Amino acid sequence: MAQYTINVNGKPHQVEASPETPLLWVIRDSLGYVGTKYGCGIGQCGACTVHIEGVAMRSCQMTVEGLGEKPVTTIEGLSANGDHPVQLAWLEHDVPQCGYCQAGQIMSAASLLSQIPNPTDEDINAGMAGNICRCGTYLRIHAAVKSAATKLS
Amino acid sequence: MSTQPTRRNFLKVSAAAGGGFLLGFSFLTSCEQKAVATLAPELVMPEQWVQLNGFLKIGANGVITIVSPNPEIGQNVKTSMPMLIAEELDADWEQVIVEQGKLNTDIFTRQLAGGSQSIRHGWEPLRKTGATARAMLLAAAAQQLSVPVEELTTEKGMIHHAASGQQVGYGAVAELAATLPVPETVALKAPKDFKIIGQGKKNVDARKIATGQPLFGLDVQREGMLIASIVHPPAFGMQLKSVDDSAALAMPGIRKVVTINTAPEGAELQWSDTNAFPRLVAVVGETTWQVLQAKKALKLEWEQVSAPESTEAHRAAFEEQLTNGKTEVARRDGDPEAAFASAAKIIEATYSAPLLPHNTLEPMNFFAHVTADKAELLGPIQTPEFLEKTLVSVLGLQPEQIEIGMTRMGGGFGRRLYGHFGVEAALISKAAGAPIKLVYTREDDMTQGTYRPDYLVRYRAGLDAEGKLIAFHIRGTGTNGSPVFANRFPAGAVDNYLVENFGQPSNVSTGAWRAPQSNFIAGAEQAFLDEVAEAAGKDPIDFRLELFERASKNPVGEKNDYEPERYAGVLKLVREKSNWDADSGDARGVAAYYCHDSYVAQVLDLTLDSAGKPQVEAVYCAVDCGIVVNPEGAINQVEGGIVDGIGHALYGQLTITDGKPQQDNFNSYRLIRHPEAPKRIETYFVDNGIDPTGLGEPSLPPVVGALANALYMATGKRVYDQPFIGELPG
Structure with a gap:
């Protein structure tokens, strides 16, 4: 076990964990930010997507030691009032069914749009291929990403 | 749930409202400080709630809490069931908070998510709950305003007395209403008077989901x-x-x-x-x-403790049963053996599907x-x-x-x-x-399922010289049971009909997987009927419509588990909406199926890329599930079922070797991903005013058949064994 200070959602947090502990479990178990979900633990499903230095990353694949002081944003910190254009587009398109994957989808979409403000269908396909939605809401996710892009640009 | 409200249910309980309580789930309290403010227009919480019955709490300021009794698995009942209560209550939906009910068999019945039956079973009782509460609020208002109750009308949580111009909100009369007698009978609205049912309402948890608040x-x-x-x-x-x-x-x-x-x-x-x-x-x-x-x-x-099994051994046992096995006859009409002997043409095909884990994304x-x-x-x-x-x-x-x-x-x-x-x-x-x-880890979850059973079914059809279907024979088997429903279509439409069901006991645990049995048999049946239609030289839709016509006008047997007119109705609707009779330019397949009391017909268009990989361009879907309570959620369910069905038919497969599941996570088990989803899905509902039936499952089964039939049009080769990706070139 070791002490780490990690920077999550704009605030430093003191945590105690063994060095190889995935960021996912640190933010869920130690910090209580449970919006970031566990789905596979091997970087295949995207449910645990957070932003590290502003870029979408799978938090199950980043150890607390490897993270260092790089700033992390979770779904809880994406916007102050839940009003990021991607979040608003998700409501507009009534995307969720069960809802479990959607925090990860939203984090991937927000990262995609920060890099490609006007994505083509192919860009969206490529940018969102790492996030599984078991309920099959992909068409709504696709439409919501496009909607958000319009509002962001 | 009881359709007759009892005194026990209509108790008056005033509860002071605290912050944790208002969040709905007491377990959220500990993480409350981290919850992100939602986008919801902030409802001003009442000082006190009046509990009108087990489903309803009304605040003095008119905010209403509706308890949703059934488990929410993504089928959106947490929105649609409260809509039924709110409709008859004449509530203002914008002033409604929904709270998940706990297990409470004194107040609620059938607190179960399964069989696509929540709305069907809740349709009358939940509306009566709302209507009963409304009647009590009206009686209280009549007392308070000193006017005859017959002169009062309600709209969006307000009670109006037109003659005097007086009005009073539900919140102002709730406390008195809770002391009044519970009416024995209440009238329910005619569908034409619905103001909430039939209107698209957003998922009540959408904001919490989009901001990552604790829900699961x-x-x-x-x-x-x-x-x-x-x-x-x-x-x-x-x-x-x-x-x-x-x-x-x-x-x-x-x-x-x-x-x-x-x-x-x-x-x-x-x-x-x-x-x-x-x-x-x-x-x-x-x-x-x-x-x-x-x-x-x-x-x-x-x-x-018992012999290890394998996917190969399952298949061999199934083949042996279907080829040489004897079993009890599940249905026999006419003289199938004589009809096959006299047939001008016999078509035979065998279809299989593998074990499937459910793979809920939350383990x-x-x-x-x-x-x-x-x-x-x-x-x-x-x-x-x-x-x-x-x-x-x-x-x-x-x-x-x-x-x-x-x-x-x-x-x-x-x-x-x-x-x-x-x-x-x-x-x-x-x-x-x-x-x-x-x-559970993902690995714990995937390797210890109650899997969709692996199945094998063999169809034979006999056509006479004019291409008329005169004989039909189904032999089906699978792990822990057969997938075949003996009395579903085309039973009732063919004079000579025989169904034989087998099953193979197994130590591999299997169970209900979205649209049990139907999730396989619909695809097999609809692919086979396509092959038979082709052998008969008929358009696949015409061929099916002729069978429905027969089942409608002169049904064979008395126990046919479907209404041929509604079946034909969705097929005709999808024919029109997909412009079936024109050439779409893409490979198209059609299928129709009935399950969970609802009817669905689909036309699927696909293209193959240069590597031979299929891309579904469009799915046209016609649904007859009676009255659609929440079109927004309903369309989402239909789309999800289609994506789910296509994904599993193309890619899904769990194999067993020496008793051990060979796939344990999403690197070895393939789920459909964003780029593989259909580019477009168009959903059309039949508007017939019939009481609502199931919708969480019915759109999945037929799409497997529509996909198989479109793949045949694209490749010239029929696919028989799921996952279809294994049968495609490349």
Whole structure:
């Protein structure tokens, strides 16, 4: 076990964990930010997507030691009032069914749009291929990403 | 639920409202400070609630809490069931808060998510609940305003007296209303007067979901709560023999290692306790990561208790049954043997499908806190009532000592009908003497399923010289049972008809998977009928419509489980909407199917890329599920079922070798991903005013057939064995 200070959602947090502990479990178990979900633990499903230095990353694949002081944003910190254009587009398109994957989808979409403000269908396909939605809401996710892009640009 | 409100249900309870309470789930309190402010226009919370009945609490300021009784697995009943109450109450939907009900068999009945039946069963009772409450509010208003009750009207939570121009809100009369007699009978609205039913309403939890607020079982956090995780045998047919936990117990954060048995001798178990691995070892510790690491340090011995099975052995046994087996006849009309002997043409085809795990994205989990005289459970469960029965037997407690709450579920698809993980959580908590949250890893979850059975079905059809279908024969089998429904279409449309059902007992646990049996048999049947239509030289839709016409005008037999007119109706609608009779330029397939009391027909268009990979361009879908309560949610369900059906038919497969599942995570098990979804789905509902029927499942089964038929049009080769990707070039 070791002490780490990690920077999550704009605030430093003191945590105690063994060095190889995935960021996912640190933010869920130690910090209580449970919006970031566990789905596979091997970087295949995207449910645990957070932003590290502003870029979408799978938090199950980043150890607390490897993270260092790089700033992390979770779904809880994406916007102050839940009003990021991607979040608003998700409501507009009534995307969720069960809802479990959607925090990860939203984090991937927000990262995609920060890099490609006007994505083509192919860009969206490529940018969102790492996030599984078991309920099959992909068409709504696709439409919501496009909607958000319009509002962001 | 009772259709006749009783005095017991209509008690008056005033409860002071606290912040935690208003969030709905008491377990959220501990993480409340981290909750992000939502986008919801802030409803001003009342000082006090008047509880009008088990479903309704009304605040003095007019804000109304509606309790949603059934488990929410993504089928959106947490929005649509309260809509039924709000409709007859004439509530202002913008002033409604929805709260998930706990298991409470005194107030609610059929608190179950399964069989696409929540809306169908809730349709009348929930509307009566709303209408009864409205009648009591009206009676109270009549007293308060000193006017005859007949002169009062309601709209959006307000009661109006036109003659005097007076008006009063529900909140102002709720306290008096709660003291008044419960009316014996109430009139329900005619569908033409609906103001909420039929209007698209957004998912009531959408904001919480989009801001990552705690909603799911895996999100439960409690003071003093420990994390637990199980280890189950590595293969079906094995059980736990011995445990050496010394290394695991020495690891940081590990508190206990316990062994449990969810099926102790003498326990009264339910159908929902289906589970291959009752004897488990569980590690209990402080954090999830510590527990997962300690699992690997356990030294476990297993013993073989029944013969190991394999996918190949299943297939060989199925083939043997269908080729040489004798069984009881499930249905016989006319003289099938003579008809086949006289047929001008006989078409025969055999279809198969593999085992499928449910793969809910939220793995199995449950919170439990069991003490000597009380058990508190909270988590994702489709069958809380059955879980309670099992807990009564296994824990030796009375039902009133057991409290079961339901979290929003990260997917169900049938997996959470089988609540062994709830029993496991309770036993671990009891053994560990602490509140615990049981967490399955993806690997634990995928290798210990109640899988969709693997299946094999053989169809034979006989055509006469004019291409008329005169004989039909189905032999079906699968792990733990046959997929064939003897009395569904085309039974009733063919003079000479024979169904023979087999089944193969297995130590691999199988169960209901979204649209059980139908999820396979619809695709097989609809692909076969396409092949028969082609042999008869007929358009696939014309061919099916002729059969429905026959079943309608002159049905064969009396026990036919469908209405041919409604079946034909969706097929005609999809023919029109897809412009079937024109050439779309893409390869197209059609299918129609009936299940969960609803009718669905689909036309699917696809193209092949240069590597031969299919891309679904469009799916046109016609649905007859009667009145559509919430079109927004309904269309989402239909789309989801289509994507789910296409995904599993193309890619889904769990194989078994020496009893051991060969896929255990999403690197070896392929789920459909964003780029592989259809580019477009158009959904059309038949508007017929019939009481609503199922919608969570019916759009899935036929799309497998539409896909198979479109693949044939694209490649010139019929596909028989799922997953279809294995049958395609490249």
